[in-house]
Every structure is written in structure tokens, then in C-alpha cells.
Amino acid sequence: MDKFREIMRLHELGHSQCSIAQSCAVARSTVQDYIRRATAKGLSYEQIQQLSDSEAKAQLGKGKRAVKEKLETIDFTTLEIELQRKGVTLALLWQEGIDKQQWDCSYGTFCRRYNKWKVRHQLTMRQVYKAGEKLFVDYCGPTVEVMHPETQTVTQAQIFVACFGASNYTYAEATPSQELPHWIGAHQRALPFFGGVPECIVPDNLKSGVTDPCRYEPGINRSYEEFARHFNVVILPARPNKPKDKAKVEKAVQEVERQILAPLRHERFTNFTDLNAAILVPLQHLNDRVMSGYGVSRQVLFEQVDKPALKALPSHPFTFARWRTAKVNLDYHLEVEKHYYSVPYWYVQREVQVKIAEHLIEVFHDHQRIAVHERSRVQYRHSTVAEHMPPEHWEYKRQSKERFLAWADQIGSHTRAQVEAIFNTKAHEEQAFRSIRGIQRLATTHGTQRLEAACRRANAFGMVGLRRLRSILATRLDTATVEAEPVATSAIEHPNLRGAQYYH
Template identity: 65%
Template sequence: LWQEGIERGEWSCSYGGFCRRYNKWKATHKLSMRQTYKSGEKVFVDYAGMTVAVIDPASGESNAAQIFVGCLAASNYTFAEATESQALGHWIGSHQRMLAFFGGVPKAIIPDNLKAGVTEACRYEPGVNRTYTEFAQHYGVAIIPARPYTPRDKAKVENAVQMVERQILAPLRHRRFTSMAQLNRAITERLEPLNDREMKQYGLSRRALFERTDQPALSPLPPHRFVLAQWKTAKVSPDYHIQVDYHYYSVPYWYVSRRVNVKITEQVVEMFYEHQRIASHPRSALRYRHSTVDEHMPPKHWEHQRQSKDRFVAWAEHIGPHTQQQVEAIFESREHDEQAFRSIKGIQRLASQYGCERLESACQRANAFGMSGLRRLKSILSAQLDEHPLSPPTTPSGPEHENVRGTSYYQ
């Protein structure tokens, strides 16, 4: 710009003079709006850029602990802790411990556009992770991500991060930590003096300002802790089950081939279709096993699942004693109970076709002649032999002869 102005004769000042004038003009256009925060309204959260090494004493491996920082807007009251990573589980866990540290819930949480919490960074309509949204609903708090590439939107936490790095992490840089618990104890020891130190701008410490402004305005904590859940999308297989960690859980059979959302917690697995819960199961650690609810099965599958010897015998007993005897004889003639199931289901069909009374009569005739099986009963009913009276068995008599002893000899 300076060179172009010299060539066009618009100014004759030196390059240094031009830069001084330009910076003076720029300062009048780079303005900042003073933010006024209501008590208990917002808490800003972010991770510090500085990490702390945690060394495993057994393997000697070093893990860079991530430092989570939260700061209440009205009082600057600060929370800090170390976690193993910035993954979703640690992100949500840090939020829970932060709110417990504050002893209440603000109206809104202002996070940075961290991938664990924000699925789509947008200036106007940012996307929030589903688990993070459920966490907010559980605590009754709003999630308002800061605008991307706009650090002034979260100046409070930027300043809090700077204070944590200078007042807590820097003095710990020469110490060796072998566990996350040991590191967090050290952070807590130095966090208390940070919150108790007087701020010159306010003439009060962060803790005193918190007790005067934010603390009375915070909403109470919910009675139950938030249960962290993972979400996945699964396609229902033809056997109306979906797979979670190599265990198979049933859903109603009419959702076969559809994609459902699966919510996985430590204790429960829930399935949702179009935001409606369609199934729920206790979570199982058994691999390659099935958890099936009878109501999820098609009627034919349900009837097949309920087949058993006791159920068939109970049905036959309801028809009559001769039918029960016939059914028991069929079971005794088979090596395995399931081999008799089809035969007895055929007998049940005969009862529907000919009626229970005729089936009982047919079974009586078959039992009298020592016959058993579906084909024998079907022949008796089709020939209407069950309607003929059953004559008592007769003893054949031989010719009279002096060498024939007769029945009286054997009595």
C-alpha cells in the first residue's frame, strides 16, 4: 500500500511513518465489546494447550495428560483437572465433576468446538454430539458452542487456561507423576490458592466473588448422576436381532432390514426408530449369545419356540385320557422328543378338522388295538371307524377233545 501511494503521488511519507499511521487507524477499527455476565448464567470450558506427562511405573511409558478447565463467567471461579485424553467419556466425566465442584448447574455451558462435544462447527447452527445433548438435558443446561476461530467469544476461559498454566502447571513441571490420581491431587492443592487469591480488578478473590454472585444463582444438581451412553446405528438382520459387542439383542420383527439407533450404557441396551424406543435389554457380556423377547418374535416363531413335551401332553389331557395315552405312546416311540412334535401337531390339526370328540374316539380305538401315530388316526377318522362301537376282544375257542385241557386247567 505504501509503495502504491508513493507511485501515485498520494503521499510522500517514509515507510516507517506510513506504518505508524496505519497502526493508529487500525486500532480505531479493532474494537471489543464489553461483555456483562449474569450470576449463574454461563460457564466456559476448554482444554489447556499445555499437557503433563504421566509415566507408567511398570512399563515406563509416558502419557500426556490433558488439562480440562472450567470457569464461571460472573465470578471467574475456576475448576481444573487432568484426564487421560479428550475423548467423549473423559469430556463428559470432567463436566460432571466440574458441576459437582461448583455445587450447582448454570444456565449454559460454552465449549470450544472440540470434536468430542461438537459434531459440526458452524457460526450459526453448530451440531452438538448426541451424548453431550443428553448430558445437557439431564442437567437442564443449554450447550452454546463458541463461534469457530473466534477466541474472543470465550475470553473468560482463555484467561482461566492461562492462569492454570502459569499458577498450577508451570510449578509442577519438574515433578514426576506416576498416576492420574496423583496428578489431580497436586492440581487440587494448587487450585485452592488460585481461587483464594485476590483479583486486583475486583478487590475480591474468585471464591469470595463466587459465594456472593454465582453460587446463589446456580440450579441444584439432579438427584442421579448422568449415565454415559454410546450411540451406534445398526441394521436389523433377518432374524430380527442387532449385534452389540458380539452379543445379539432382539427387536420387533417388523423392523427387519431397517436401520435403528442403538443406545449403549453400562447396564442397558436400548433401540430407537424415528426417535421412538422400540426395545430395551439388560446388557450382557456373553459373546455370541442371544437375548430374545417373546413379543419380538413372529407368531409362528413364537409358537415353535414354546413347543415342549409337557405342553403337548397337557393339550392331550385336555382332549381326553385316550388322546393323552396316544400322545405319550408317540413320545415313547421316538428317540428324541422333537421327533414327535410334528406328529402331534398333525394330531392337533385332526382335532380342528374332525373335532375333539371324534379324535378321542379314534384314539380309543387305536389304543385298543395297540396302534399309535398320525397315519393310523387319520385312517380311522377318514373311514369313520371311530363312529362304530368298539366290540370287546374275544378269546378264540378250540375244538373239544380229550387231549385239549381247556382254560380251567391253567387257573
């Protein structure tokens, strides 16, 4: 319009249309058109100066013509709820409305009206949450004191909150801490409360759940990963220092703090059972209250939108276990809570992953389980599996008097007699073990027949021990004939024999 006013000023000063077009940097046809329109309306430069831009455009016929649009009543609140279901689009809703003769507008008009409604309506949000897609979890800032009635020790109860993105349906409970067992335990109780499993769980960067709060590739605690694998759910941690990534649960935390924790501030609790029972009643009221922006309650919206889209709960419960990395000691054992568990001896000095469950200890290497033990609470003791021991250790562990005697029986009666004699000469059985193992080596070196013959000669002359047997075999005395022992006869009594008493 500034150029239009300049065109009229120069025209009244007597300049040609060509010079005016050159001065105002417009086409000559444009100058001719504006002059013709102003002349037809009888507008002078002074009159145009008194008009606003919109009035001048209206006088010259240059403004957009107002087209009266037939506005049909469309319930966009209901359509917004339907739009959160999987596979539902604006085009589908528009076509369904056309088929039911609820409106007669074009698809473009329908989309424009929807966007205008969304811009000015309270349901505006940057992210659109699909039904049953995301469950947001977090802890409240305020805590609740729980005092033990006997010890008078005070525990600051942490308030866990979970909230669905599409329906805002909320769950809350008190736990003794934010540590890993309580963190996963709260998840395990929240999912049955909802009656199903979402596609994703969006936590904050709590250390119990996220080991590496990276913006792009966050590290998930291995126990938390096992929980997600058991329930077939994806863990999507919020970005560090980005509360808008979990705005739904931030609002849910605020509601829990105002509607549940604040009214309980004057009450005193002695156990978590009573505290969670006190939380449950106002929590139900919170979910049953009608939300002003939606016109329905969280409970109703959850039943309509989220619940039908949830996956079924697993048939068997999740068993919580902690993971840790350990290095196998030289005695092929590793320590868990001051008890020692064996692994195959060839993993000595290697790093392994230990899964610590309530009743089992499992050891993994290279993602393969290499050992499993029943968990023991006895400290400074060993749980050893025979197959984990080296062969020489296993043989040493199996040593016993009965095994050595059974071996001697297989060689012969003289060998058994020699082995029994060795056990009789030692104060402790283990003192005889080395000697007998030496005798077993003689059987390997010289053969069982020669060993049996050597034991026969040693027994005949009352010789006991490894050195005697080794000497007999070295000098080949085992091949010599052993003289028969003289038969002992009793003394003859006769009156002509004086006997030993005579010489006293």
C-alpha cells in the first residue's frame, strides 16, 4: 500500500506512467491498474492518506473477499480421544463422519478446523501418545516417614509413580528406597495394577535403572534389562536434563504430591503396609475425578483407550536377580557375599558375570552359563562341584582308606596285607596316603604281578613301607624263592631233660 500511495502522489504531480513504474519498481500495468481503480472510486491522494491499509484495499477492491463458511458442529474432543488409538488418522475420522452424514465439509476444511481447535484447546501437546504405547515412571520429591514401633528407627519412604501417556491413568506406592530391588519391585506391582504390559517404559535417569545416562545411547542396568525381557517391554530412558521427555509423569507426580501426600502429612505410619493402604484410597479418587480438559476421568479414559491396547502379563512371575562382574581366583572359586563358589578350572583368572538370585548363583562367561550353585548363606565356606576340579585335584580329593584297600584287593592278598600294615604304622590315615600312592606308582612301573610278589617277600620277612618294596623290586628279590617258615613245635617234657630251671 505504500507503493500505491506513492503511485497516486506521483500521478497527481503529473509524472508519466512509465516514470512512475520506474520510480516505484513495479510494472507499468500495475501503475495503470491502480490509477484506474482510484479514478473509478474518485479517490485522491489526500483521501487515501486518511484511510488504513485494509480500508484502502477494500475501496480499491484489492482485499480478499470474505467467504462465509458454513460451520458445522464437530465434537473434536471425542475425535481427539479416537485419534490416540493405533491406526486411527484424521482422514479415517473425516470419512467416517461423511459416511454417517455428521458433516459435509471437505477434508481440507476438516483438517483446518481441527488444527484451529487444537491450537486454542487445552489438549494441545507436543507429543501424541498412542494407546497403550508408553508408561512413564518416576519418584516424587517429598518422602513420608515410617517409624519402626520397636527400634524407633525412621525410614524415609520413597513414593513411586507410574502414569500412562494416553489416558493419564496413575499408579503410586511407597518403597523403602530407590535401590534396584525396590525399583524393579515397584514395576512388578504396577503392571498387574494396570492389568497389562505397555510397549515402552520411560524412566528417568535413575542409577538403579540407567547405568550410563547418555543422550544418544543410554546404558541400562542388566537386572532392569532382564525385567524388560521377561515382560517383553522396551526401556526408553528420558534424555538427561530433559523433563519434557516425561512431562506426563511430571504432572502425575505433582498430582500425587498435592492430592495424596499433602493430606497425609499429619499422619504417622509404622509400616509400609499401612502407608500403601492409605495411599490407595486417594489414588482411586484421583483416577475417578473428571479431568476438565477431557471431560472424562482417568479411569474411564484408561478403560476406553489404553487398556484394550495392553499386552497380556506373563504366565509366570519375574525372579529378581542382581548382576556383578567377578574374577575367578587361582583356586577356581569366586566370592559372593563371603561364600565361595566353584567354576570350571580353565576359567581361572578370567572375568565372569555372576547372577545372584534368591536361591541360585549362576556364572556366565561370553554369554554362556558355565556354573550354577544353590545359594548358601554360610560365610567362609566353599561350594565345589567335582567336575570343576582339575583331574589331579579330583584324585587327591577322592583319597580314602577304603579306596586304597579296594585297590589293593584288585592286586592281591599280599598287597592288601602290606597296605593294611602301612595304615597300622601311621598315626593318621593321611600320613599313609603318600606311601600308598608311591606303591601305586610301583604297580604302574613294574607291573601288578611283580608288586604282589614283592609284597609277599616283604610280608614274609616283616618289612613294611615303600622303601622296602622299592629295594626288593630294584634288586629283583621278588623273583627269588621265599623259604618256607619253620613249623613251630612245642617243647618236649621228659624226666631225663633238666630244662632251663636247672641252671638257675
